[in-house]
Amino acid sequence: xxxxxxxxxxxxxxxxxxxxxxxxxxxxxxxxxxxxxxxxxxxxxxxxxxxxxxxxxxxxxxxxxxxxxxxxxxxxxxxxxxxxxxxxxxxxxxxxxxxxxxxxxxxxxxxxxxxxxxxxxxxxxxxxxxxxxxxxxxxxxxxxxxxxxxxxxxxxxxxxxxxxxxxxxxxxxxxxxxxxxxxxxxxxxxxxxxxxxxxxxxxxxxxxxxxxxxxxxxxxxxxxxxxxxxxxx
Amino acid sequence: xxxxxxxxxxxxxxxxxxxxxxxxxxxxxxxxxxxxxxxxxxxxxxxxxxxxxxxxxxxxxxxxxxxxxxxxxxxxxxxxxxxxxxxxxxxxxxxxxxxxxxxxxxxxxxxxxxxxxxxxxxxxxxxxxxxxxxxxxxxxxxxxxxxxxxxxxxxxxxxxxxxxxxxxxxxxxxxxxxxxxxxxxxxxxxxxxxxxxxxxxxxxxxxxxxxxxxxxxxxxxxxxxxxxxxxxxxxxxxxxxxxxxxxxxxxxxxxxxxxxxxxxxxxxxxxxxxxxxxxxxxxx
Numbered sequence: 001x002x003x004x005x006x007x008x009x010x011x012x013x014x015x016x017x018x019x020x021x022x023x024x025x026x027x028x029x030x031x032x033x034x035x036x037x038x039x040x041x042x043x044x045x046x047x048x049x050x051x052x053x054x055x056x057x058x059x060x061x062x063x064x065x066x067x068x069x070x071x072x073x074x075x076x077x078x079x080x081x082x083x084x085x086x087x088x089x090x091x092x093x094x095x096x097x098x099x100x101x102x103x104x105x106x107x108x109x110x111x112x113x114x115x116x117x118x119x120x121x122x123x124x125x126x127x128x129x130x131x132x133x134x135x136x137x138x139x140x141x142x143x144x145x146x147x148x149x150x151x152x153x154x155x156x157x158x159x160x161x162x163x164x165x166x167x168x169x170x171x172x173x174x175x176x177x178x179x180x181x182x183x184x185x186x187x188x189x190x191x192x193x194x195x196x197x198x199x200x201x202x203x204x205x206x207x208x209x210x211x212x213x214x215x216x217x218x219x220x221x222x223x224x225x226x227x228x229x230x231x232x233x
Numbered sequence: 234x235x236x237x238x239x240x241x242x243x244x245x246x247x248x249x250x251x252x253x254x255x256x257x258x259x260x261x262x263x264x265x266x267x268x269x270x271x272x273x274x275x276x277x278x279x280x281x282x283x284x285x286x287x288x289x290x291x292x293x294x295x296x297x298x299x300x301x302x303x304x305x306x307x308x309x310x311x312x313x314x315x316x317x318x319x320x321x322x323x324x325x326x327x328x329x330x331x332x333x334x335x336x337x338x339x340x341x342x343x344x345x346x347x348x349x350x351x352x353x354x355x356x357x358x359x360x361x362x363x364x365x366x367x368x369x370x371x372x373x374x375x376x377x378x379x380x381x382x383x384x385x386x387x388x389x390x391x392x393x394x395x396x397x398x399x400x401x402x403x404x405x406x407x408x409x410x411x412x413x414x415x416x417x418x419x420x421x422x423x424x425x426x427x428x429x430x431x432x433x434x435x436x437x438x439x440x441x442x443x444x445x446x447x448x449x450x451x452x453x454x455x456x457x458x459x460x461x462x463x464x465x466x467x468x469x470x471x472x473x474x475x476x477x478x479x480x481x482x483x484x485x486x487x488x489x490x491x492x493x494x495x496x497x498x499x500x501x502x503x504x505x506x507x508x509x510x511x512x513x514x515x516x517x
Contacts, residue, residue, distance in 0.1 A: 046368050066365045067358030070406050073341070097427055105413050111365050114409070118400055118421045127422040127432065130409075134392045134416035141418060 001223065002029060014043045018051050025053040031230055032058030032223035055230060058222040069112060072119045076222040081113035083214025084149060084170055085123055091203055093147065093168045095126035101141050104151035105132045109172050113149060150191035160196035169201040172211050236485040239382045241497035248381060248501045249294060252508055256295045267511030268297035270319055270328035274312065275305035280331045290500055296507060297324060309338055313346055320348040327353035327510035329503065350513060353506035356402065364410040371506050376407040378498035379440060379461050386459055386487045391416040396433055398422055399442035404463055408440065424448060441475035451480025460488040463495050
């Protein structure tokens, strides 16, 4: 796969970012464009994402692609939720008919994952609950889950007492936790208190090494799909 | 104690009062009036009666109103041309295509051809996609009506558990994202969900939009819940909802009847969206 990385300085203007995106939209060598988030405060994320050609939007965050996703129409699926779906299906835990509880309602994981898994479609068709910090008692919901997805961005937020025996646990969290034994001074931890939860779960993903590698892979998958689509057009 | 009724007419009337006030204020400032159009293909009697109602209500509220009546056998290209005309028409700030369309027409292609800034039905993918973020866009009229009904009860939504039965593009899916934005926990299920009764029993806000008569029994309702019945099924000569109303009203704190619940509000929300489109165009 041909790849270009375009680095813009933190003080680049919105105009400059839009111009860069425009150049990539028109570049026939490029099938997929990803704008790495977060962006500096002076640049509107909505504006920049909305400027990417929907056909090349391999992150799947352009509103027209999110709208198609919600409507159940063909579109590039956002990479992390798409990776979660693939992890479930390919580990023999098809979500059809299962109760999936998604903790966290971010625009990049929680909401699109819910939208993917509740569709009347293969590898989906689940009952989906989205729960977040607004809820009084998150464990009330997590204990009902056949499949529990932790995507809150808080280390060890899901503890063993919140999980029923036999639950499938997917940990999307990637948090830096201070650790003086490491050279970098920190280690990566998920949203799940891994060891005790692993004792009760039927399946569990580790952090690192769980969802992370899937996200990158789904980006490449979306790029291949986009290339096929663009060549047909 | 039986539940309070959420009366569609009352909710619609309070929205209409706001619309009239806004139209008056904008007219006084600018001398301009918003324009709304409905495209009707063929002679489907139910569609015809909807369209007549929309036209009547929009004129009454002070909109400029047009109905484009097109023959049943219109070609895809000719219909797309009408949509292009309306997209360009400066008198028209918002319009919708009445569904269902005759089978030879590609509904998805037609709805996607509508300028998203004039898509007052809120079904263009861009407007549905904007529901994921906090970007402003149009909300599908039925989902928007339900939100108004919930707000009408003056009960808090924050931290409550909402259960939505039915995952249609105009109710369940958009409403799930809207209620998440209002800080409810949201469960989306459907009429065939295993254990549906138990899931419903946990709902502080229960929205039934499955199109399955009498699906929700009284003992599926959590005491004190808000129950919104979106189901409308013709049974003999009457309309029947998804909720067993007589049982549920003894348990719920608020409940909407069928008919007389969601139905009367949806047309008003179309007018509301047309007003929003107008304000967006005027940049006010």
